Structure formats: structure tokens, C-alpha cells
Amino acid sequence: MIGTKHRIEFSPEKCVGCQLCYKACFVDVIRWDAQAKKPVFKYVEDCEHCFYCMSVCRKDAIKVIPDHASEHLMQHFEQYA
Amino acid sequence: MEIKRNQLNCDVLIAGGGIGGLTCAVELKEKNPDLDVLIMEKQFAGYGGKANKGGGVLQYFQLDKITPMDFLKFHVNEIGCFLGDQELMLKYVEMNHGMLDKMAGWGIVVPKNDDGTYNVMPTGPFTAMICVDLDLCLQMRKRAEKLGVRIMDKTAVSNLYVSEGKICGACAYSILDDGNFYTVSAKKVVLATGSQNYRLASMWSCGRGDGIAAAYRAGAEMRNAEFGNFAQLMKVRSHNEVVFGENFMYNAKGEFITKNFTDKRQTDIPSAAIREWYLQMINGNGPVHLDFGPAKKDTAAVNIKWKRDYGQRFRDLNTADAMAIDVDLEVCPMLIGEQSCVKVGHDMQTTVDGLYAIGDCSYCGSGAPGAVPAPPGRNRGSGILNAVFSGILCGDALAEATYEAPAMIPESEIEENVTYVYAPLHNENGHDPKEVIALIQQAMGPSDYSVYMKEDRMEEAEKLVAQAKELVGNLKAVDMHGVLACHEAEFMVLSADMHYTASKARKESRGWFLREDYPEMDNENWLKWIIVKDVDGKMTLSTEDVPIETYPVQPQ
Numbered sequence: 001m002i003g004t005k006h007r008i009e010f011s012p013e014k015c016v017g018c019q020l021c022y023k024a025c026f027v028d029v030i031r032w033d034a035q036a037k038k039p040v041f042k043y044v045e046d047c048e049h050c051f052y053c054m055s056v057c058r059k060d061a062i063k064v065i066p067d068h069a070s071e072h073l074m075q076h077f078e079q080y081a
Numbered sequence: 082m083e084i085k086r087n088q089l090n091c092d093v094l095i096a097g098g099g100i101g102g103l104t105c106a107v108e109l110k111e112k113n114p115d116l117d118v119l120i121m122e123k124q125f126a127g128y129g130g131k132a133n134k135g136g137g138v139l140q141y142f143q144l145d146k147i148t149p150m151d152f153l154k155f156h157v158n159e160i161g162c163f164l165g166d167q168e169l170m171l172k173y174v175e176m177n178h179g180m181l182d183k184m185a186g187w188g189i190v191v192p193k194n195d196d197g198t199y200n201v202m203p204t205g206p207f208t209a210m211i212c213v214d215l216d217l218c219l220q221m222r223k224r225a226e227k228l229g230v231r232i233m234d235k236t237a238v239s240n241l242y243v244s245e246g247k248i249c250g251a252c253a254y255s256i257l258d259d260g261n262f263y264t265v266s267a268k269k270v271v272l273a274t275g276s277q278n279y280r281l282a283s284m285w286s287c288g289r290g291d292g293i294a295a296a297y298r299a300g301a302e303m304r305n306a307e308f309g310n311f312a313q314l315m316k317v318r319s320h321n322e323v324v325f326g327e328n329f330m331y332n333a334k335g336e337f338i339t340k341n342f343t344d345k346r347q348t349d350i351p352s353a354a355i356r357e358w359y360l361q362m363i364n365g366n367g368p369v370h371l372d373f374g375p376a377k378k379d380t381a382a383v384n385i386k387w388k389r390d391y392g393q394r395f396r397d398l399n400t401a402d403a404m405a406i407d408v409d410l411e412v413c414p415m416l417i418g419e420q421s422c423v424k425v426g427h428d429m430q431t432t433v434d435g436l437y438a439i440g441d442c443s444y445c446g447s448g449a450p451g452a453v454p455a456p457p458g459r460n461r462g463s464g465i466l467n468a469v470f471s472g473i474l475c476g477d478a479l480a481e482a483t484y485e486a487p488a489m490i491p492e493s494e495i496e497e498n499v500t501y502v503y504a505p506l507h508n509e510n511g512h513d514p515k516e517v518i519a520l521i522q523q524a525m526g527p528s529d530y531s532v533y534m535k536e537d538r539m540e541e542a543e544k545l546v547a548q549a550k551e552l553v554g555n556l557k558a559v560d561m562h563g564v565l566a567c568h569e570a571e572f573m574v575l576s577a578d579m580h581y582t583a584s585k586a587r588k589e590s591r592g593w594f595l596r597e598d599y600p601e602m603d604n605e606n607w608l609k610w611i612i613v614k615d616v617d618g619k620m621t622l623s624t625e626d627v628p629i630e631t632y633p634v635q636p637q
Binding site for chain 2: 054080
């Protein structure tokens with residue numbers, strides 16, 4: 001989807017730099033800061049709230065907070081009122 | 082930004098590192114270890130693609146109880162509606178157990194019972210399912226790397242190079258900040274980049290039509306482009322899909338409306354369920370909700386309980402999120418898409434010599450499923466297995482193929498592609514690609530446009546596609562992530578254009594394909610495949626007769 005307002009909370013102090021969240025993101029929201037050895041949540045506007053990054057993080061450093069209201073079902077609801 | 086150019090060589094370039102691409106690479110290297118095989122995946126091979134984000138189910142045929150021909154007859158009559166390549170579908174069924182054994186041999190955990198038989202869940206008189214853990218692509222990546230397959234992640238394959246009708250390579254670029262450009266000289270190229278899903282439904286969002294566009298631009302023929310409009314019932318708040326929810330539909334008056342389109346439980350959602358939702362809504366009987374009855378009050382119509390160490394957390398997070406927000410079971414359709422129209426033969430070769438397409442890139446293009454969009458194609462568990470099936474066929478064909486030095490790629494074509502790939506970075510006054518994507522989503526998303534179709538409504542949708550088409554040559558990006566979005570927007574415009582062009586031509590209803598103005602199946606005039614092809618920059622249509630007289634199952 002586009003135009004969504006999902007949020008991602010990241011706790012860097014918990015992160016061990018395993019890169020799994022970076023690899024798991026299939027829509028390129030997450031980039032890798034090689035110097036800091038931490039993920040960068042660079043393109044959050046493209047997040048699909050799939051929870052894959054959160055799922056692979058065994059240190060609970062990531063929390064995805066979906067904003068479902070910002071997703072659109074793309075139906076002609078105005079015609080059905 | 083200075084772009085570094087790189088030259089690469091390989092025998093076989095595979096675009097896409099999902100389950101299809103990885104299967105093809107593994108099968109090929111096992112059969113012919115001497116070949117140099119390179120996978121380029123625009124995200125991460127083993128993590129990208131769809132196989133690890135859906136249900137993780139494999140279709141299983143109980144071949145001790147039915148024959149492949151039994152299933153074929155059922156499929157042709159109930160699902161494919163005589164538009165399928167019956168020989169290919171039969172082969173898919175016959176290879177079922179062999180494919181499962183191969184997958185297990187490659188390191189994928191395919192659950193078994195204590196007696197060594199596969200742990201299956203029957204889903205109907207002809208089919209059953211097996212649930213695999215969602216790390217299946219990671220296991221395949223390990224296997225591929227062990228066999229010597231080279232893998233480049235975060236690298237998007239773009240245009241293909243063809244010389245005198247024969248493939249000779251592709252260009253590619255890094256989507257990371259360096260934006261490296263690659264010219265890949267390859268003797269064969271396999272497109273395994275998935276289907277087109279228009280970035281609508283979350284879990285299918287990675288299918289952005291890259292391979293379809295690459296093949297089309299290279300002059301390959303497309304087949305069944307009009308069968309790229311799969312939709313599913315979703316809960317209106319969480320947007321989680323409800324598999325088999327079509328069996329439990331009620332309108333606002335409390336009337337059981339499933340009975341209006343079927344008197345029996347079907348294998349999977351038919352487009353008539355989407356039509357029924359539309360008719361209820363337009364006649365003021367909405368909203369539509371599901372009611373599973375007193376025996377089943379949970380929020381999912383199917384609640385599969387299998388032990389999946391890797392995937393369970395992923396599934397649990399999604400389920401918990403949905404349950405927190407879904408106060409009821411109001412549903413509406415959401416377009417998933419699944420256009421998969423690259424035409425291939427039984428060896429998965431396209432109409433361009435040396436160019437192959439597998440998995441969801443060519444599911445409908447293979448002709449195998451007939452009148453139904455890409456997996457699940459009303460055939461649950463066929464998504465992963467079709468990718469494995471086509472990957473094996475392609476790998477076997479490539480293992481036996483003849484390899485000659487590819488033609489030299491002219492410098493002028495390389496320059497053209499460099500200009501094309503990075504153009505959005507030099508166009509600061511251009512349009513945001515999301516403007517284009519929004520128009521395409523408005524054109525494809527509504528069910529009364531793309532699923533329950535009618536000439537005048539399709540013309541409305543086409544106007545939106547035309548608006549998008551005017552913008553695609555003038556897009557802007559500030560970095561490589563944005564460059565990728567610009568090119569993906571182009572692919573979406575092409576796919577939507579093909580969908581409506583082919584859909585307007587098919588003047589009948591058949592299987593999933595549903596037209597209000599042509600409600601009947603017309604075997605006299607439309608046992609035909611619609612072929613879409615680029616001819617001198619113009620989208621052209623032709624038809625090809627389905628060789629129904631040579632197939633074992635005939636219309637009555």
C-alpha cells in the first residue's frame with residue numbers, strides 16, 4: 001500500500017547487530033548502517049506492517065505499530081452509501 | 082552521484098531469489114554442476130518473494146485414492162473451464178509426490194507422521210494440504226550456495242538484451258546508495274520475479290511485475306493477461322484475508338447470501354462471491370459480514386495448527402494484531418492481482434530464444450491453470466508448488482540446453498539503459514512515482530472495475546490508466562530506493578494496461594473472468610487465449626486457439 005502511517009519503534013540498546021531485520025524486510029524499508037552496526041528505518045512510509053522484522057528479532061528490539069486507518073481498501077464505498 | 086559500471090558474465094542469470102528462482106538454480110546445478118549460475122534478487126534471496134509470507138501450504142494429491150486424470154477432469158470443469166493447457170496441469174499433478182520428496186531432500190522440513198507418510202490435511206475430495214515452515218526459502222538458499230550458485234542481493238534486474246531474437250544478457254542495478262550498474266552477459270536468462278500485485282494487499286506487495294515488463298519489452302508474448310485480477314475477502318479493519326470466508330457471507334438484513342452464488346462448498350473463492358458482495362452493496366444491503374455459526378467463533382475460517390518453529394511467531398504477530406482491531410467480521414474484497422502472463426512452453430521458455438520465466442511470473446502465461454488467476458488460483462497450496470514445479474522443469478531444460486557464447490551487447494544499448502535506469506535522479510521537477518501508483522490502484526482496486534467487469538466501467542478505469550501513463554516518463558527520485566519505485570510504477574501501468582486491453586477483448590465470462598455485459602461462457606467463440614505483444618512500441622492483441630481437440634477433457 002502507499003500513503004500509510006505505520007510506525008516502527010526501535011530500541012538500539014537491545015540490538016546485537018545480527019542484520020536479520022535488514023534482510024527480512026522485503027520492501028526495502030530497512031537499511032543497514034555498517035559503521036554503527038545497527039538498522040536504519042529509512043523508508044517507513046513503505047512499511048507493509050508484515051511484522052517480519054519484528055518476528056526475526058530475538059532481542060525484541062523492534063516494535064511495528066500499524067496504523068490500519070491509513071490503509072485503503074480501494075472500493076467505491078461512496079457509491080454504496 | 083557517480084555510478085560505477087560493472088561487467089559480469091555467467092551461463093545462466095536468474096532474476097529473483099524466491100522459491101521459484103532458488104528451485105531452478107538448485108535443480109540446474111544438481112543436474113549440471115559445471116554451469117555458472119548467478120541469482121540477482123532485488124531484496125534478499127531467501128527472505129524476499131511470497132512463499133514465506135502466506136500460509137506456507139503445499140498442495141498434496143492423495144494419489145492412492147485418486148488418479149491424476151481424476152483431478153484434471155475436476156479442475157478443467159470446475160476451475161480452469163477448458164482454457165487450460167491440460168498436458169501441463171496433468172504433469173503438475175503427476176509430479177506432486179516427487180516434488181515433495183525433492184524439497185525434503187533439499188532441506189525443507191516437510192512434516193511427516195510417525196509411519197513416514199506426509200502429514201496432510203484433506204481439503205476436499207481431490208486435494209489436501211501440507212504445511213511447511215516459513216524458512217523454506219532460507220533452506221533453499223543454503224542449498225543453492227552449497228552447490229556454488231552465486232547470489233547478489235539488493236540488485237534489481239532491469240531491461241534484457243536480445244540480439245537477433247536470442248537473449249544475450251541483462252542490465253541490473255543496486256538499489257543501495259551506491260547504485261552500481263551491472264551489464265550481465267548471459268547465455269540464458271530466467272525471470273523468477275513473481276506476479277503483479279500493484280502494491281495493494283500487504284503480504285503480496287513484493288509482486289511488482291518486474292519480469293513481466295522485462296519480457297514484454299524484450300518482445301516476448303504474453304498470454305492470459307486478463308486473468309490477473311484475483312481478489313479475496315478481507316476484514317475491513319485489519320485487512321487480514323479470510324480464507325474460505327465466502328462460505329459464510331451474510332448481508333445487513335441477516336440473509337445468508339452465499340447461497341446466491343453457490344449451493345456447495347467450493348475449493349476456494351470464486352469471483353461470483355466478489356460479484357455478490359458488489360450486488361449487495363449497490364442494492365443497499367450492505368455491509369456484508371461473515372458468520373461462522375456457533376461452532377466456530379474465532380476470527381479465521383481456517384485455523385491451521387501445525388508446529389512451525391520459525392514461522393509461528395510471524396503468524397502469531399499478524400493474528401494478534403488483527404484480533405486487537407477486528408471488532409466484528411465485516412468484510413469486503415481487496416484486489417490481490419496476481420497477473421502472471423509471460424507466455425512459456427512446457428520447458429518454461431518464453432517466445433524469446435534463451436529467455437525463460439517461472440513461478441508467478443508465468444503461471445497464467447504457461448496456460449496450465451486455465452481461466453483463473455495465479456496461485457492459489459482456486460487451488461490452495463499451488464503457489465509454492467507451482468513455483469517448484471516450473472523451477473524444476475526450467476532447471477531440467479537448462480541442464481540439457483546448448484550453450485553458445487552470447488552475442489556482444491552493443492555499447493549504445495548499454496548507454497541507453499544507463500540513461501533509462503537513472504533518469505529519475507536527474508528530473509527534480511518530475512512527478513512522485515506514488516502519484517502514478519495511486520492512479521493505478523484506483524484503476525485496479527475496485528471490484529466493479531477489475532473483477533465484476535463491464536465495458537463502461539472498464540472505460541472509466543482505463544481513463545485512470547491513461548492518466549498514469551502520461552506521468553510515467555516524467556518521474557523523479559532522490560535516491561536508488563526512489564529509482565526502484567519509479568520503475569515499479571512503470572511496470573504497474575503496463576500490467577494494468579494489459580489487463581484492461583485483454584479484458585475488453587474477451588467478450589464472455591469464464592471461470593474467474595466475469596463480465597456483467599457478457600455473462601455466459603462462450604465455447605463457440607472463446608476457447609482462445611488472448612496474446613498480448615509489443616510490436617514497434619504498440620500493444621497488440623491476437624488470439625490463439627486452445628487445442629481442445631487434442632486434450633483428454635472436452636466440454637460437454
